[in-house]
Amino acid sequence: MKAICDFTKIPLFQTNGQSFEYPACFLPMLGKAFVQHIVEYVERSGIHEVMIFLSQHADELEQLIGDGERWGITITYSLLKKSAKVSDRVASSEAIGENELFLFCNSLQLPFFLKEHLLKPMRFSDEKTGRDLLWKVCTKNDLTEGAKQELQETKVFSLDVRSANAYLDSLHKILARKGEGLIMMGKEIREGVWAGPGTKISPTATIVAPVYLGSQVNIGSQAIVGPDSEIGNGCIIDTESSVINSSVLAGSYIGKNLYIQGCLVNQNRILKAELDTVYTATDDVLFSSVEKSIPKENTFKSPLLSRLLALVLGLATCPIYALLIVIQAVEGKKPLHSVTIIPIPQKTSSENLFKPYAKKIRILRDRSETQGILFKHLLWHLIPGFWTIAWGKSRFFGTPLKTTEEYEHLTKDWQGLYLQSKPGIIAEADILYSRYPNEEMLFASEMYYRVMDTPGYNAKLLVRYFRLLFSRRNDQA
Template sequence: MKVICDFTQSKRLHVDGGGFETLSCFLPIMGKPFLQHVLEYVSRLGASSLVLFLSGNADRFERFVGDGERWGVKTSYHLVKEGVSVHERIRNAAWMGSQEMFLLCNNAYLPCIDETHMHEPARFVLENGTETGWLLGTKAHMSSDATPLRATVVEALHVGSAQSYLDALARVLGRRGGPLVVLGKELRPGVWVGPGTRIHPTCTLTAPVYIGSQVNLGEHTIVGPDSEIGSGCIVDNESNIIGSSILAGSYVGKHLDVRGCIVNQNTIFNAQLNSAYVAVDEILATSVESEDDSIRVLKIPLGSRLVACMLGVATLPLYIAVLLVNALVYRRKITRLTVVSMRQSAAEETIVSEPGLTLTIPILRHRSEMCKGVRSHALWVLLPGLWTIVRGKSRFFGIPYRTREDFGKLSIDWQNLYLKSNPGIITEADILYDEHPEEEMLFASEMYYRVVDSFAYNRRLFLRYIKALFTGHNS
């Protein structure tokens, strides 16, 4: 069955005097964008191919959906001008048979339909008569003078407004989400917590609540019910998050009471008042990437370089042995990678495909090849990396360098995070995971480190790294 996706009317949360940067279809529910839930759902309904009609933000949708492999379907794209009728384009499409049945969907609603609804042409409406924009029909039903399709009343999740999004989130967390499958590790019934999350013993979690990976919940914080906190967030001491959604990479300051809101870094959207507030004081809410953009110079402390030099000299026999094993046993040489330098201007709205500053560093193994924990990391990454520190091109702890190719594959937020961060030979993910983590986990760990980066925290990382070296087990 063909599924035609009309994504030409994608909405942003909007109020007088400003808007919300995130498209509403990309707002998260249980750690996934609403759009992903839509695509997964139509795939379960039996979609064999997706035909996407796009207008604004076409590049973003195409990057997210890709070739459809992750959904198990084939995809094709059609770009239309604003104001052009998608129904008319479908009616005149040569690629669609005149009697071929298809499902028309959008990214604002997700109706609770199943296979029993997929036999007869129908349009799907809410109990109050509101059209969801979803229908099952043929090209003939796209004509303006065609007999109206039979209306089938269904329940649906809706993200067209801030309040409807929070209502949808509460329904899904309460297992009343209809077509959405609730997955994840439950700390206890109704409380989902991602890996690497730190919860202070005095924090109160009230079900239902979903907490992503690498989240830090401070002392005497209250989270829930009906709340979601995205990966890499920090909720500082004595703050409450109730009936709200905190998007990935956001920092909520001390002593705040966040109710019925969506927080996206430094923008707070109050659903009941339909108003947005941009915080200019980091005490309230900020991005985990916030920093004085005028500071661009990477400075490696002289002490770190001296320590790296002494360690390099002390381990030189071991390093030479590793080089010989690498050359004679694995038939590999030292690879000199050209990587994107950090501490340079970051992107605003578009991806930086050609970052200006690069440098060359030696490596023996790429991190994605590492699968045996910290000990393997020490041999293949740390030993050659010591001389990168001596040269003043990296710190002991930070975020790993990336090649131009790897940099170009990152999301806009991740590129901005990378360009404003400090490079390091040892990373948060190296200590947390025995195997190379998935992209989401890697992003979350880098966001978290970006916020907590300090001498005291790096000292803790050092102790955890030494412990893992002796025990053979990552944190």
């Protein structure tokens, strides 16, 4: 049997006012995008040939799902124009016989059917509401609008992401272990609490089951998380904040003393499900960068004590610096290569936010080459960086400079955050995450550091940095 997946309609949540700019089928559930659960459930039903029709977000969907090799199935893709109908393409397809039964599904709902349901034509509806789930076992002729009522109706348990309320309700169902067949990422550390690798929970934090915590999540002191909540990869829940019956999407930062209930949070956008309204946080940390004024003058000054310390360390490590240049030459690389970066903070305004000043600098290696190993960071970034600090162009701790390509790929809000940040050789993410962070994790860590940036906190980071240098983090160095 084949599965025909109509993934052409990928809506955003349309609310009263702004839209929540996150495609519904990509919403996380147990650490995976909802649409990935659909493909996996289809495979576990015994179907090994899947035809997926795409229109919106085609590249992202194909990259996420892949060719099916990891599940041992064959997946083919067809790109349709917005005006085209999947039923018309299926009807004209020679790959499907006239009387061949196939499973027809969509990207916004997932019925939990049995294998025996695939043996004869039927359509699936929700067991509680009776709503048609638009999934059916049928032939080409059954896809016509007039044939809908001719199919036998089968009521089943289902999940739904067509609205924020439906998504949070589905999340509650799965966390309560209703429905079977979904593969969960992470480990159950205690009854009803799942956590991915690298997640850190303060001893004074309260986790109320059921809760799913992704990888590299940090829960601050006296924070409360749960019940019925999912915290995405790389998120930071700061001190004394509460997250209840909510989903915090990957790379989001929940600041201090905040109360989140019945919401979806995506970085600085908050969707209140009950009110069907989206809010954009606009304070000094969670802000809309396009509208926020940016300092007209570059007010960055590296502390004199830091510059003197960096000068001493730079002189002391000159032999190591010279050795690194020799290693570059031996490996066939340029001792120093040029990159174009966006210096910070910028002398700019919101009108020319998208055309910031750029300049070329010379570096030994890109940050991504160290892959989160602090010993390599020490050698290839901190030791050469002593001279940058001594010249007053950077601090020990702050935001790493981004290349023009990296800057262009940032969201508008992240661009505004970056342009107002202070440059530093050691970033919060270098210490916070046990592996090289993705973009979502970097955003959360930079938001967090912006709040915590004080001399006392930087001193703690320094201690943690050197402690981690001799930990398992560097086994791969």
